[in-house]
Amino acid sequence: MAQSSKSLKELTFDEVAQWIVVDSKVYDVSKFANLHPGGAGVLYDNSVAGQDATKVFFGLHRQEVLYRPQYARLQIGTIHGEKETIKPLAAGEVSQVPYAEATWLSPGYSSPYYTDNHRQFHKAIRTFFMEVVQPESARCEDSGKKISQEVVDKLGEINFLAMRLGPGKHLKGRKLMNGVVKAEEFDYFHELIINTELARFGARSFIDGILNGGVIGLPPILNFGTPEQQAKFVPDILLGKKYISLAITEPFAGSDVSGIQTTAVRDGDYWIVTGTKKWITNGSFSDYFTTLCKTDAGFIVLVIERTDEVSTTPVKTSYSATAGTALVIFDKARVPVANTLGAVGKGMTVILSNFNHERWMITGQSLGSQRMIVEECLNQRMAFGKPLTAQAVIRSKLAAMISRVEAAQNWVENITHQMNNMSYAEQADKLAGPIALLKQFVSRTSRETAEDATQVFGGRGITATGMGKFVENYHRTSPYDAILGGVEDVLGDLGVRQAIRKMPPNVRL
Numbered sequence: 001m002a003q004s005s006k007s008l009k010e011l012t013f014d015e016v017a018q019w020i021v022v023d024s025k026v027y028d029v030s031k032f033a034n035l036h037p038g039g040a041g042v043l044y045d046n047s048v049a050g051q052d053a054t055k056v057f058f059g060l061h062r063q064e065v066l067y068r069p070q071y072a073r074l075q076i077g078t079i080h081g082e083k084e085t086i087k088p089l090a091a092g093e094v095s096q097v098p099y100a101e102a103t104w105l106s107p108g109y110s111s112p113y114y115t116d117n118h119r120q121f122h123k124a125i126r127t128f129f130m131e132v133v134q135p136e137s138a139r140c141e142d143s144g145k146k147i148s149q150e151v152v153d154k155l156g157e158i159n160f161l162a163m164r165l166g167p168g169k170h171l172k173g174r175k176l177m178n179g180v181v182k183a184e185e186f187d188y189f190h191e192l193i194i195n196t197e198l199a200r201f202g203a204r205s206f207i208d209g210i211l212n213g214g215v216i217g218l219p220p221i222l223n224f225g226t227p228e229q230q231a232k233f234v235p236d237i238l239l240g241k242k243y244i245s246l247a248i249t250e251p252f253a254g255s256d257v258s259g260i261q262t263t264a265v266r267d268g269d270y271w272i273v274t275g276t277k278k279w280i281t282n283g284s285f286s287d288y289f290t291t292l293c294k295t296d297a298g299f300i301v302l303v304i305e306r307t308d309e310v311s312t313t314p315v316k317t318s319y320s321a322t323a324g325t326a327l328v329i330f331d332k333a334r335v336p337v338a339n340t341l342g343a344v345g346k347g348m349t350v351i352l353s354n355f356n357h358e359r360w361m362i363t364g365q366s367l368g369s370q371r372m373i374v375e376e377c378l379n380q381r382m383a384f385g386k387p388l389t390a391q392a393v394i395r396s397k398l399a400a401m402i403s404r405v406e407a408a409q410n411w412v413e414n415i416t417h418q419m420n421n422m423s424y425a426e427q428a429d430k431l432a433g434p435i436a437l438l439k440q441f442v443s444r445t446s447r448e449t450a451e452d453a454t455q456v457f458g459g460r461g462i463t464a465t466g467m468g469k470f471v472e473n474y475h476r477t478s479p480y481d482a483i484l485g486g487v488e489d490v491l492g493d494l495g496v497r498q499a500i501r502k503m504p505p506n507v508r509l
């Protein structure tokens with residue numbers, strides 16, 4: 001029979017091979033192929049085009065790729081009789097990957113520390129973070145922008161910053177996490193949950209950008225401020241209407257706090273402050289600076305408001321500018337004497353009493369990051385035709401990573417339990433040494449795990465997008481945990497010196 005005159009479309013093999021299947025979902029990649037970051041050719045390969053490409057897809061992409069709107073709309077159907085099997089975690093859900101969660105969150109395990117309320121709180125905060133904060137964290141970590149006021153306002157509604165300051169009077173009358181936990185029941189385990197959950201963003205700079213300045217800059221006002229000072233500064237800062245940071249370190253003095261050179265000279269009802277502070281987290285956008293200065297009569301801490309005599313410039317560090325790390329210059333700043341925290345000459349006490357909480361907070365975040373990285377590494381790609389975990393050398397790295405994170409978890413929880421059972425003064429006396437040693441341990445193991453994870457991920461571990469993006473972020477930024485709040489070696493030494501000081505005189509071998 002003669003062919004009909006109707007002109008038939010002439011197709012190339014490339015055009016025919018334009019559908020692929022990933023986890024039972026059929027995608028038409030014809031219009032996308034030339035835009036595909038991995039190139040068009042791979043999509044037309046015989047093993048991919050018109051085939052089930054699930055295995056190869058998940059070996060090369062994170063699951064989230066399929067949920068991005070621009071790619072989700074490439075889906076044109078599903079395979080008859082088959083169902084999607086690989087699903088992202090629903091908001092608030094816990095991971096089923098072994099060791100991806102602490103034992104207290106893993107089905108069938110128990111813990112002496114956590115109550116039902118901690119579990120409810122965990123679910124609520126994880127849901128809130130995933131729904132409200134996670135998209136912002138990805139945006140800010142890339143762009144270096146300050147976290148938006150819209151999200152900060154939402155954080156204010158759940159009393160995020162107030163909770164990050166730990167249990168205490170400042171929580172009274174506040175509705176915490178939409179009422180999931182009562183102010184008087186909030187304890188350090190609730191706070192630990194917030195800190196470890198923050199780490200799941202996999203965006204280290206954002207974790208500091210999300211009001212960390214307040215976590216370390218506000219306690220001196222809460223613990224040493226007069227009622228007038230508290231009424232003036234605290235409410236707006238807790239709601240995120242004003243920002244504060246802690247200004248101690250200088251180009252001249254880091255962990256050696258007593259070496260600072262910023263001076264405050266009395267002039268009637270004012271202090272005239274001159275000096276430079278460096279590496280001030282959130283400094284770029286802070287309205288207030290809780291600042292350690294030197295006077296003739298010893299150290300003092302002042303709350304310095306941003307005025308024309310106070311300037312900030314960003315410090316370009318190895319993480320993104322979303323943390324707002326700044327150089328802060330006080331050029332004869334006039335600070336009302338009414339802004340002095342505690343007694344003149346007792347500034348070091350104000351600052352030192354703050355360090356335990358800050359260091360403990362860092363251990364929680366560092367611990368959460370380690371765990372997230374263990375999950376990334378256990379859930380790994382194919383290499384040499386087998387899952388990477390078929391290689392003994394990879395399993396040995398995983399064994400080390402798991403042991404480190406579990407050891408860190410147990411030590412952090414033990415210290416948190418002690419904090420729950422000690423007054424602030426007892427914590428300062430009994431826990432300064434142990435917390436210093438804990439921080440040294442957690443940040444050191446963190447960096448060992450970052451190194452191992454980078455080896456497991458290979459080239460992807462040094463690529464800021466795609467499969468290895470969390471490992472890359474972690475490898476680049478885990479040293480922050482070893483530096484901020486006191487460098488690792490100094491803390492190790494502090495822990496041992498504290499132990500030696502407490503050695504009873506009447507014991508001998």
Ligand code: HEM
Binds near residue numbers: 043048062467
């Ligand atoms: C619906 C289907 C697909 C979509 C939406 C998609 C999307 C993407 C995206 C967004 C990237 C950039 C890296 C990332 O963000 O992860 C990428 C990279 C890549 N894709 Fe695809 N892809 C698809 C299917 C495939 C398939 C079936 C293959 C099979 C070989 C493939 C091979 C690659 C390769 C080799 C890269 C580069 C990976 C790298 O740089 O490490 N893609 N793809």
